[in-house]
Amino acid sequence: MIVTVTPNPSLDRTYELPELRRGEVNRAATDRVDPGGKGVNVALALTAAGHRAAAVLPLGGTSGQLLSELLLRQGIEVAAVPVGGATRTNVSVVEAGGTLTKLNAAGPELTAQESAALLAAVRLAPGTYDRVDWLACCGSLPRGVGPEWYAELVAQVHSGGARIALDTSGPALLAALTARPDVVKPNREELAEAVGRPLATIGDAVDAAGELRKLGAQQVLASLGADGMLLVAExxxxxxxxxxxxxxxxxxxxxxxxxxxxxxxxSGPRALAAALAHGAAAVQLPGSVMPTPADLDPAAVTVTAEIPLDRQLRG
Structure with a gap:
């Protein structure tokens, strides 16, 4: 069992069209709606791979109800925390050449009571800590929730004896590092923001990941986009x-x-290889569709301890 926590979930509506023309009527070739939010996506990917997953998330309005129904249809256990505001809907426009334009809504503002209820719901999530392999806590914090919320969650999970993976950014990431999450997963931009400087080479990314470890992260799984991924651990x-x-x-x-x-x-190079295979498969699928084992090509993945430190990062 892996439990995911998504403080600011969404419905993700994706339109595919030949070209986006600003100021004109654009007709989509295809459109789809998927459950969204980073932790939700993790739960979907785990379920697609045959793992048992549960999703803890605040839900409100008809959009929240639809999100819950979509998750249940895909075999994910839902631990919902009712909130007064409606769950947000995000829009993605994908052009034929692969250019992606995203419109992300802010989402509802949680009250102090709703924020506390979400934290409490993690303790009551399916499986309980002694039967949970990992908790994956992912995404931005909703309005009304302070950056210390993730740090409180990490401490709570560790006190229960479970491991926790954290995928967030900015002040929430920095605050959570003091609680020593078992793994953090920044992308290149988030890693650069955390250390306060741009990253020009893979060596720069390794150094930045090392700094996050000194601040408390036990492992850093860093996505470098088209330039691959890094895993920096003890x-x-x-x-x-x-x-x-x-x-x-x-x-x-x-x-x-x-x-x-x-x-x-x-942990380790085998897990890094699996991360790469899943990420590569995901970018070749529409919208926020998560890959199944049939989509993966593990033989195409290369993992090495001989890191090309001087290699320039693209973009």
């Missing part, structure tokens, strides 16, 4: 890449990577 550091024929949508690719990492044990 046991060692590894770098890996996975080829992608064509990017269809990168929505949720990092979440798929985290699911692959946790599903493969959550």
């Amino acid at each position: 046991e060692g550091s590894w770098y890996g890449t996975a080829p992608v024929a064509a990017v269809r949508s990168d929505v949720g690719a990092g979440d798929a990577s985290l699911a692959g990492f946790l599903g493969a044990g959550g």
Whole structure:
């Protein structure tokens, strides 16, 4: 059992069209609606891979009800915390060349009582801590919830004896590091923001990950986009890449990577390879669709302890 926590979930509506023309009527070739939010995506990817997953999340309004129904249809146990505001809806527009435009809503503002109820719901999530392999806590914090919320959650999970993976950014990430999360998963931009400087090379990313470990992270799983992924831990550091024929949508690719990492044990080069395979498969699927085992190409993944520190990062 892996329990995911998504403080600011969403419905993700995706439109695919040949080209986005600003100021004109655009007709989509396809459209779809998926349950969304980083922790939700992790739960979907885990379930697609045959793992048991539960999702703890605040839900409100008809959009929240639909989100719960979509998750239940896909075999995910839902631990819902009712809130007064409506669950947000995000819109993604994907052009034929792979260009992605996203419109993310802010989401509801949680009251102090709702924030406390969400924290309490994690303790009561299916499985309880002594039967849970990992808790994955992912995404931005909703309005009304202070950056210390994730730090409180990490401390609570550790007091129950479970391991916790954290995928967030900004002040919430920095505050949570003091509670020593078992793994954090920043992307390149989030890693640069955390250390306060740009990252030009893979070596810069390794150094930045090392700084997060000094601040409290036990492992750093860093996504570098098209340049691959890094895993920096006490046991060692590894770098890996996975080829992608064509990017269809990168929505949720990092979440798929985290699911692959946790599903493969959550440490070491084998777990990094699984993260890469899941991420590469996800970007070749529409919208925020999570990959199944049939979508993966683990033979194409390369992982090494000989990290090319001087290699320039693209973009």
